[in-house]
Amino acid sequence: MSPPIKTPLLPNQSPSSSSSEEKEDQKHGSFAGAVFNISTSIVGAGIMSIPAAFKVLGVIPSLSIIIIIAWLSHISAGFLMKSSLAGESITYAGVMKDSFGKSGSVSVQIVNMVVTFGAMIIFSIIIGDVLSGTEKGGIVHMGLLQEWFGFHWWNTRFFGLLFIFVFLFLPLVLCRRVERLALSSAISFLLALLFVVISSVLAIIALVKGETKIPRLFPELNNGGVSFFNLFTASPVIVTAFTFHFNLHPVGFELKDPLEVLSATKISVILCATIYSATGLFCYLLFGDETMTDVLMNFDQTSNSSIGSLLNDIVRLSYAIHLMLVFPLLNFSLRANLDELLFPMKPSLVKDNKRFFGLTFPLIISCFLAAIAIPDIWYFFQFLGSTSTVSIAFIFPAAIVLWNVNGISTLREKIVASVMLALAVATSIIAISTNIYSFTTTTEEA
Numbered sequence: 001m002s003p004p005i006k007t008p009l010l011p012n013q014s015p016s017s018s019s020s021e022e023k024e025d026q027k028h029g030s031f032a033g034a035v036f037n038i039s040t041s042i043v044g045a046g047i048m049s050i051p052a053a054f055k056v057l058g059v060i061p062s063l064s065i066i067i068i069i070a071w072l073s074h075i076s077a078g079f080l081m082k083s084s085l086a087g088e089s090i091t092y093a094g095v096m097k098d099s100f101g102k103s104g105s106v107s108v109q110i111v112n113m114v115v116t117f118g119a120m121i122i123f124s125i126i127i128g129d130v131l132s133g134t135e136k137g138g139i140v141h142m143g144l145l146q147e148w149f150g151f152h153w154w155n156t157r158f159f160g161l162l163f164i165f166v167f168l169f170l171p172l173v174l175c176r177r178v179e180r181l182a183l184s185s186a187i188s189f190l191l192a193l194l195f196v197v198i199s200s201v202l203a204i205i206a207l208v209k210g211e212t213k214i215p216r217l218f219p220e221l222n223n224g225g226v227s228f229f230n231l232f233t234a235s236p237v238i239v240t241a242f243t244f245h246f247n248l249h250p251v252g253f254e255l256k257d258p259l260e261v262l263s264a265t266k267i268s269v270i271l272c273a274t275i276y277s278a279t280g281l282f283c284y285l286l287f288g289d290e291t292m293t294d295v296l297m298n299f300d301q302t303s304n305s306s307i308g309s310l311l312n313d314i315v316r317l318s319y320a321i322h323l324m325l326v327f328p329l330l331n332f333s334l335r336a337n338l339d340e341l342l343f344p345m346k347p348s349l350v351k352d353n354k355r356f357f358g359l360t361f362p363l364i365i366s367c368f369l370a371a372i373a374i375p376d377i378w379y380f381f382q383f384l385g386s387t388s389t390v391s392i393a394f395i396f397p398a399a400i401v402l403w404n405v406n407g408i409s410t411l412r413e414k415i416v417a418s419v420m421l422a423l424a425v426a427t428s429i430i431a432i433s434t435n436i437y438s439f440t441t442t443t444e445e446a
Helices: 018-026 031-042 046-056 057-085 092-100 102-132 146-148 157-173 178-209 225-233 235-241 244-251 260-289 296-301 306-344 355-374 375-385 387-401 413-444
Strands: 133-136 139-141
Touching: 018 092, 031 178, 031 244, 031 260, 046 057, 046 178, 046 235, 046 260, 046 296, 057 092, 057 235, 057 244, 057 260, 057 387, 057 413, 092 102, 092 244, 092 387, 102 133, 102 146, 102 157, 102 244, 102 296, 102 306, 102 387, 146 306, 157 355, 157 387, 178 260, 178 306, 235 260, 235 387, 235 413, 244 260, 244 387, 260 296, 296 306, 306 355, 387 413
Parallel strands: none
Antiparallel strands: 133 139
8 A cells, every 4th residue: 555645844834924824825826727837838839740740640640649648648747746745845856856866856957958948949940930931842931021021131030030039038038037927828828729720710611612631541651661660750749749747846836735736737638639639630631741840831821812811821920929928938947957957056046147147148049049050840859759858758757656765656557657668768769760760861862
């Protein structure tokens, strides 16, 4: 029998103190807020490559993997919260430190930084594609600025992103408290929903008119083993789209009962799985085999009506703004992990101007340069999904359960963790090997 989960220790304070009660009220968040925050953490840039995953895997395997990954993500979140409360840890790094010592906490901090920094780069690439266009396969996909104003030096990718980084990202990332971004976070989630609604409506209209593409229910394996192994490069894209675990503890420990975050997580993954399934299916119906790795590029095609063109522009612009508003939230997590790693004994980063600016400016400059240098988000999703996000979402939580330093893991949990760990490691190895093989083949052909 596993021991009961203990409530985290709180500082000893006088229960009659009014200031104590005020602090308690401020600390506890609402259940609805937890659902919203987790959903916002899940719905990010990953949704843009879900239709490409449908193209590679086919409809039925894609829907199946979305359901499986959503379920496993919820299970792994439960592993983390149970271990956190049993060991009285309030951070992901703290749970890893309880199980694996200092090396465990450093490992999860580094992986979290890789995921958040990688996501910031992905967001920037997509924003650059939407505003200033891109070229893929010899085909030029115009950005909104080119469509509206023509081609000029000031709306090229470099200067378009430079403007966004200087006049939008920089003021937002200089906010020292995340509460100030609550409104922008709410707006960003609504814009993501707007993208899903409009793309679904466009697909339904095209379906009624008989203009949709015929989707493949299963993948085509025309090239033998190579094509089969290429299927494993699409699965990490879906894994990336469901990675929210780096925000699980901050959201959970704002609630009066931290375990309530598991119910919030369940609702969030169901909601987001529905959104991903609708986006992947309807966008694949719209574009078929012409679906791009960043589906927003498909919406730059000329429409037969002014209304269609307007909807296309709204779809692209709304999601670009969504990503702009989520960007500073990722920067908060990245900067906090980096500061904790480099300066574990220093006081709060908020009160130290030298450290705050010394971390903020190099991070945002590095992100800008990477977004200019990297041409395609698909490769970044493959890398993140097959390495870092798999570790955060599945490998680390499963290892914590199997190591079981607090003696709370049940036999059923150990079996599920073993299967989760085996699938995650095997899929990662195959995906990484296939990516290396594909990259080597492409280089030799070039």
